[in-house]
Amino acid sequence: MIEVRNLVKEYKTKKGKTIGVNNVSLKVKEGEIFGIVGYSGAGKSSLLRCLNLLEKPTSGEVLVDGVNLTTLNSSELRKARLKIGMIFQHFYLISSKTVYENVAFALKAAGVPKKKFNERVTELLELVGLGDRASHYPAQLSGGQKQRVGIARALANNPKVLLCDEATSALDPSTTKSILCLLKSINKKLGITIVVITHEMEVVKEICDRMAVMQDGRVIEEGLVYDLFSNPKQPLTKDFIETVLQLQLPERLSQNRKGTLIKIQFKGVSAEEALISDVFKKFNVKGNILHGKIEYIKDNPLGIFIMEVTGDKQEVNQAIDYITKHTESLEVIADAA
Numbered sequence: 001m002i003e004v005r006n007l008v009k010e011y012k013t014k015k016g017k018t019i020g021v022n023n024v025s026l027k028v029k030e031g032e033i034f035g036i037v038g039y040s041g042a043g044k045s046s047l048l049r050c051l052n053l054l055e056k057p058t059s060g061e062v063l064v065d066g067v068n069l070t071t072l073n074s075s076e077l078r079k080a081r082l083k084i085g086m087i088f089q090h091f092y093l094i095s096s097k098t099v100y101e102n103v104a105f106a107l108k109a110a111g112v113p114k115k116k117f118n119e120r121v122t123e124l125l126e127l128v129g130l131g132d133r134a135s136h137y138p139a140q141l142s143g144g145q146k147q148r149v150g151i152a153r154a155l156a157n158n159p160k161v162l163l164c165d166e167a168t169s170a171l172d173p174s175t176t177k178s179i180l181c182l183l184k185s186i187n188k189k190l191g192i193t194i195v196v197i198t199h200e201m202e203v204v205k206e207i208c209d210r211m212a213v214m215q216d217g218r219v220i221e222e223g224l225v226y227d228l229f230s231n232p233k234q235p236l237t238k239d240f241i242e243t244v245l246q247l248q249l250p251e252r253l254s255q256n257r258k259g260t261l262i263k264i265q266f267k268g269v270s271a272e273e274a275l276i277s278d279v280f281k282k283f284n285v286k287g288n289i290l291h292g293k294i295e296y297i298k299d300n301p302l303g304i305f306i307m308e309v310t311g312d313k314q315e316v317n318q319a320i321d322y323i324t325k326h327t328e329s330l331e332v333i334a335d336a337a
C-alpha cells in the first residue's frame with residue numbers, strides 16, 4: 001500500500017544542512033498497522049510527513065496505493081492526498097467551529113456537495129463515539145474527545161491510509177488506551193492501513209503488526225512487532241523493548257544467587273502452558289522465579305521468566321535442555337555461583 005524508496009529529506013538551516021531522513025526504503029502492507037519508533041530527532045516526523053508530501057523529499061520516491069506521489073503536479077497531489085488522512089498530537093481543530101463543523105470542513109475542502117454533509121458527518125461522529133457532541137466546541141471537549149474529532153475529520157473522505165503523528169502522546173494512559181482501541185477497530189472495520197509514529201513502545205505493543213526502529217534518520221531494524229519484542233537485534237531496539245518488558249533484576253537478587261540464572265521466553269499458546277511445574281516434577285531441581293510476566297503483543301501472549309535453578313549440575317543441565325526443547329528461547333544469564 002505504501003512504498004518508500006531511497007527517501008532522503010534534508011533541511012537547509014543557517015548552520016548548513018540537517019538530515020531528517022537518510023536513505024530510507026520500506027514497505028507498508030495493505031490493511032496493516034505499522035509503527036515507526038525512535039527517540040526525539042530520529043526522523044520519524046520527517047518520514048511520516050514525506051508519506052503525504054507535507055514535506056517534499058529531497059530525493060527518493062513515495063508510492064501510495066500504486067501512485068508515485070513524487071511525480072504528481074499540485075492538483076493531482078491534492079486529489080491523491082484525499083486517500084491519506086492524518087491525525088496529530090495536538091489535534092489542530094478549528095476552535096471557532098463546532099465538532100460537526102470541524103468534520104464537515106474536511107468534506108467541504110474536498111468538494112463534497114453540502115446536501116451530503118449531514119449523513120456523512122453523523123455517521124463519522126457515531127463511528128468515533130461522539131454522536132452526542134456534534135454541537136460542542138473544541139474547548140468543551142477532553143483531550144481524548146478532541147482526538148476523536150481529529151480521527152472523524154481524517155476519515156471524512158474515506159481514505160485508504162491514516163497517518164498518526166504521535167496521536168496519543170498528549171493523552172493520559174487510560175485515554176491513550178481508548179484511542180488505540182478506536183484505531184484498532186477502525187483498522188479492522190474499514191480495512192484502513194495505519195502508520196503511527198511514536199516514542200512509546202506501549203502504543204506499538206498494543207496495536208501494531210509490524211514496526212521500524214529509526215535512529216539518525218535511518219531505519220536500523222524492521223519486522224513483525226512480536227519478533228522484535230521476542231528477539232530484538234539492535235541495542236536501541238532492545239532499549240525500547242526494555243521500557244515495556246522491564247526485566248532488569250535488582251542488584252541484590254543477582255548478587256545473592258547460588259544457582260544457574262536462566263531467562264525463558266514462551267511464545268504464542270505455549271506461554272500459557274504449565275511447563276515450569278512439569279520441570280520440577282521431572283527433574284530433581286529447585287527453581288526460584290525471580291521475575292516473570294506475560295505480555296500481550298497485539299493480543300498474542302509472550303511469556304518471560306527469569307529463574308534461578310539449583311541442584312545437581314547434571315540434573316540442572318537436563319532441566320535446561322528440557323525447557324529449551326519446549327520453548328522458543330532459553331538464555332543462560334549466569335552459571336551457578
Ligand SMILES: Nc1ncnc2c1ncn2[C@@H]1O[C@H](COP(=O)(O)OP(=O)(O)OP(=O)(O)O)[C@@H](O)[C@H]1O
Nearest residue numbers: 011018019020038039040041042043044045046047
Ligand atoms: N523544519 C526543519 N528544519 C530544520 N531541521 C529540521 C526540521 N524538521 C526536522 N528537522 C531536523 O531533522 C531531524 C529529524 O527530526 P524529526 O522531527 O523528523 O525527528 P522525530 O523523530 O520526529 O523527533 P520528534 O519526536 O522530537 O519530533 C532533527 O535533527 C531535526 O532537528
